[in-house]
Amino acid sequence: MxxxxxxxxxxxxxxxxxxxxxxxxxxxxxxxxxxxxxxEGMARVVDDFLxxxxxxxxxxxxxxxxxxxxxxxxxxxQFCQLTGGPCVYQGAxxxxxHANMGLTHAHFNALAEDLQIAMTRAGVPNAAQNKLLAxxxxxxxxxxxx
Amino acid sequence: xxxxxxxxGRGLAAAGLMALGAASAQSVPKPDMGKxxxxxxxxxxxxxxxxxxxxxxxxxxxxxxDSYGANAHYTVVRxxxxxxxxxxxxxxxxxxxELSYARQAFRGTGRNxxxxxxxxxxxxxGLKVKVAGDAVYDQDRWLPQIAVGAQIxxxxxxxxxxxxxxxxxxxxARDNSGVDYYVSATxxxxxxxxxxxxxxxxxxxxxxxxxxxxxxxxNHYRLAPELSVAYLFSRHVAAGLEYRAxxxxxxxxxxxxxxxxxxxxxxxxxxxxxxAYVNLGRIVEALNPQTQKGPYLSVxxxx
Numbered sequence: 001m002x003x004x005x006x007x008x009x010x011x012x013x014x015x016x017x018x019x020x021x022x023x024x025x026x027x028x029x030x031x032x033x034x035x036x037x038x039x040e041g042m043a044r045v046v047d048d049f050l051x052x053x054x055x056x057x058x059x060x061x062x063x064x065x066x067x068x069x070x071x072x073x074x075x076x077x078q079f080c081q082l083t084g085g086p087c088v089y090q091g092a093x094x095x096x097x098h099a100n101m102g103l104t105h106a107h108f109n110a111l112a113e114d115l116q117i118a119m120t121r122a123g124v125p126n127a128a129q130n131k132l133l134a135x136x137x138x139x140x141x142x143x144x145x146x
Numbered sequence: 147x148x149x150x151x152x153x154x155g156r157g158l159a160a161a162g163l164m165a166l167g168a169a170s171a172q173s174v175p176k177p178d179m180g181k182x183x184x185x186x187x188x189x190x191x192x193x194x195x196x197x198x199x200x201x202x203x204x205x206x207x208x209x210x211x212d213s214y215g216a217n218a219h220y221t222v223v224r225x226x227x228x229x230x231x232x233x234x235x236x237x238x239x240x241x242x243x244e245l246s247y248a249r250q251a252f253r254g255t256g257r258n259x260x261x262x263x264x265x266x267x268x269x270x271x272g273l274k275v276k277v278a279g280d281a282v283y284d285q286d287r288w289l290p291q292i293a294v295g296a297q298i299x300x301x302x303x304x305x306x307x308x309x310x311x312x313x314x315x316x317x318x319a320r321d322n323s324g325v326d327y328y329v330s331a332t333x334x335x336x337x338x339x340x341x342x343x344x345x346x347x348x349x350x351x352x353x354x355x356x357x358x359x360x361x362x363x364x365n366h367y368r369l370a371p372e373l374s375v376a377y378l379f380s381r382h383v384a385a386g387l388e389y390r391a392x393x394x395x396x397x398x399x400x401x402x403x404x405x406x407x408x409x410x411x412x413x414x415x416x417x418x419x420x421x422a423y424v425n426l427g428r429i430v431e432a433l434n435p436q437t438q439k440g441p442y443l444s445v446x447x448x449x
Contacts, residue, residue, distance in 0.1 A: 107180075
């Protein structure tokens with residue numbers, strides 16, 4: 001009985017502490033996601049981004065065999081999660097999804113440029129753009145295979 | 147040293163022309179221009195890829211590790227009593243090696259300036275090799291991009307005004323020509339939209355080498371720190387501050403530390419413009435007690 005009480009008090013304290021710890025952190029973490037305009041804004045950026053890459057002669061060929069509607073859902077999910085939004089990316093990991101594409105640094109950077117163009121067009125502040133790019137940049141190590 | 151510098155300079159200029167020629171030749175792959183905008187930096191005052199005063203660890207041009215890039219630049223600095231003009235070419239190979247060649251002309255101006263019309267020239271050959279890290283991709287690591295470099299400076303004599311026909315040795319320098327060695331570390335903190343560079347230069351150069359190397363105060367290499375911080379306002383615009391220490395080997399050359407505040411604009415990967423306000427300190431205090439400060443403008447074209 002007594003141990004039960006102690007357990008409950010401890011659990012309560014931990015939960016309250018966790019709540020206190022996550023509350024302000026969540027508000028701050030989600031700031032980049034909000035700067036993109038939340039889920040709707042993010043979907044618009046990804047939409048425009050995919051239009052941009054499909055007309056970019058440097059990388060358009062890599063998107064030809066891809067289902068664009070599916071990619072749109074996955075990218076929106078991924079960017080939402082990376083910017084601190086309430087999403088969980090459920091697609092394949094970067095390494096296996098780019099394994100046989102033979103991508104170079106130039107391809108990777110072309111994609112980043114198209115994303116920058118789309119983000120700028122959507123009015124995403126530059127600091128928020130760079131925060132997403134900071135999360136994407138190290139993925140180069142898994143994506144570039146040539 | 148001068149003949150070696152000149153010879154190497156000619157070889158380098160030829161290599162640069164070959165690289166430019168190769169761009170149009172069928173047998174050699176076209177330059178990929180694959181690096182992100184601004185990530186080759188601009189041309190610093192001695193011709194290396196960097197900021198305005200300081201070389202950075204970034205390799206010049208827009209070629210990725212699979213390609214190459216090249217550019218040419220012209221830079222003018224106008225302080226109260228001096229004018230510095232620099233032009234040069236640089237090549238970046240495989241985003242690993244950078245070769246550069248620049249010519250500087252430094253001139254006294256103004257009727258009341260005892261050094262009016264005195265023109266000092268030097269040629270600078272630069273070599274830089276990236277040895278570790280990647281400034282752009284390593285956003286999840288603390289390691290900066292690190293490069294080591296050398297600037298081989300060969301004096302081209304003094305002409306005009308009261309110093310006509312003299313060499314730096316006639317003014318108390320130990321050598322007319324010499325070599326600076328440096329290590330640079332550049333970190334782009336995308337999360338903060340910041341670029342930070344620290345360079346440590348081993349040098350005996352008096353006023354960048356324009357007044358020779360070593361002198362009557364001392365004649366050994368000194369480690370001079372250089373710092374740059376830039377805020378990335380957009381992918382087209384960066385602005386920041388720089389500091390460069392100098393070794394003070396020659397009594398005649400005041401060799402005070404230099405500072406600048408700059409804005410660099412990258413409309414496309416083919417052209418960049420840098421506008422700065424630079425403070426070079428006092429140059430030759432005995433003759434010009436004024437601190438030398440004024441505008442700096444640099445234009446770079448390339449790929």
